[in-house]
Amino acid sequence: MGIHKQILVRTLAVLVVSFGLIYISWRWSGTVAWDAWWISLPLVAAETYSLGESTLYAVTMWNARRRPPPPPALPGRTVDVFIATYNEPLELVLKTAIAARDMDYPHETWILDDGNRSGFASAARQIGVGYITRGPEWDGRQRFAKAGNVNNALSVTTGEFVAILDADQVPEARFLDRVLGYFDAEEVAFVQTPQHFWNVPDRDPLGSQAELFYGPIQQGKDGWDAAFFCGSNAVLRREALMALGLTRYTRTATEHTWSALRRGRSRLQDLHGELGRRHPAAMPVVEQAMAAVTQAEQQLRRGDVLAEITFELRVSFHAAALAVPEAMEDVVPELDAVLESVDVAHTDQALAIHPMDTTTITEDMATAMHLHAMGWGSVYHHEVLVHGLAPEDVSTMLSQRHRWAAGTMQVFFNDNPLFLRGLTLAQRLMYLSTMTSYLNGFAALSYIAAPVVFLVAGTYPLTASPVVFFCLFLPFFLSCQLLFQVAGNGSKGLWRGQQWSFALFPTWIAATCSGAAAVFLGKHLTFSVTAKSKQAAGRGFQHVRLQLVAMAVLVVSSGIGIARAATGEAPLYPTLITLAWVALDLALLSVVIGAARYRGPGEEQVDPMPTPDELPSVLNPATLTPPPARR
């Protein structure tokens, strides 16, 4: 961003915040219709929220950073390129793998197949790339979706840097050369590049091309040293990931052992009671085991080394079990379970340490946030170097957005950036702005409900003169729009982005509830892999029925409002203002109609990355032979 543009953006940012504060102060101080508080309060709360979001947007844009070209990549770096796949078709994965293999900078390419498909293993060998799948140590353990897949690969590879690509993200040959230079700075943990989708038409009915995010917003975050890692099209420093995993592991190791010992004691007490009824001879084994747990707790209090405490516990359990051989069958499974949960090496899991965050389904954002909290830096490189596929039907798009939002809200409730030690204030705000953007669903509900209530029932959601309202609201609204456009810096799809931000209100609300349920009620959040091809049942108005119901309600209430105004039951000017409001709501919601009717990309959408010549021969099943997998 040039200096003149930046001055303009900062001026507008000041205006937005100033006008916003004046407006919202006025709203709270004398316009809340307390006799209709049930609609008045949600509306003023929604407006306050919108001011907060505008302020966070202004803060983001205040410091937008357009980086100069990076230094050339130093020779001799070792790089592993991971292509994460679960259920994508072989052809799609191979195309990405071949392009990754053919990148200019020396590296090793690996297909991380979480689907454990034998055809993939053979094909990987044929094209000369590595193949990694989960080993038996994962059987019956928590798998942690993509994060687990990547962590598994990290544990069996050694490159200094790790490039992560989704199965449909085809890199250009220069990808590594363009980003590795940033790692000359030792504090850089990762470099993120844009996600660009070639199968999206210009009108972008599903709002897939996030040009505002992969442009001004990421540049703004980068300016505050808070560029986001988005899970694909990025290169990460292995040492940073490992330092993160290690720090989290040791920070919680003692606490983990304490709680596991407590749980273990409780399990043993239950077992003891049960044995009293059905196998009294085995009771001394459990009594000795409980004594060993007491001993371990004492050692823990003394600050003994965890590995020794847990090993001694194992030996004690073993001795206790051997003392009554006939009791082995009854007590060993339970003793084993206690030992596994207590063991400092986390033998109840497939890996001791999880460098990539496994506490959420948006592992990318959570990992980046914790890296930033440790003092690591990040870079957003604004150049399209990877070409991917966007969802091709509305249902898949909704599922993808729900996953992003639910995972993000899970982090918001569980690991709120406001309370995470180590982040700078600006970094906290950058993470907060992304997380709170999903609360927009509740605000949108208020913006839909308030005009309906007025038009149908004549209930005023605020008490104010229309003239004063306009004088205070319009400067705020217009300066917001101006800032949005100017800071958008020519990005396409700004209006489309606003439409989806509003129209996806059911998705945002559902995702917020899912995230909260996951954190507070322990409900499991599913990591649904985004389908990479058109789904037959994926289009149609049934997927956006809530938005259609909202539109219908708005239209019907407009009719009622017009009738009421025409008969003198309702005042004219407030009705006209409200009708303008309804028109804006309808314009925003109307985006779902095009999305529901969208039939996928046409012939004019051409893949910029040509299909490799060798692909057909590799896809021929006759040429495939099973190779050994690396586990």
Place this chain on the structure above:
Amino acid sequence: MSTLSRVSNTLSCIDLTVTGALDATTVLGIRQESAKAATDGPILVLLDVAAVTTVGASGVVGLLEVLHLLRARGGDLRLFGSSAALETTRLQAHLGQVTRIYGTREEAVDGGLGPGRARHLAPGFRWHRLFPRRRRTLGWS
């Protein structure tokens, strides 16, 4: 499979040595050798770290994964030897909380149960440690 039924007070030992950098590459080698040695039953791997010259987070994580692998099979990993590189790195704080670096091979075999306590005890509680000047860290220094 039960690891408890396989554990023993007298595990058979193998000796491994790490020389130079303790990083992802060297620990992957140690892990593979340990896995191979543990295929026939629980085993105690004694790792001599005296010749370690540099330490990375990947190396420490790799060691903990070796510990995980061996423990899951009823065995154990014990480090021994005096390495200036390991003693001066901040990563030692992470490692020292979890496992111990014994002074000698004999102490490692003994597992800290004998009368001579090994070095690198985890730090005890001190009130003044609650109020240090906070330092941002990349995980090592």
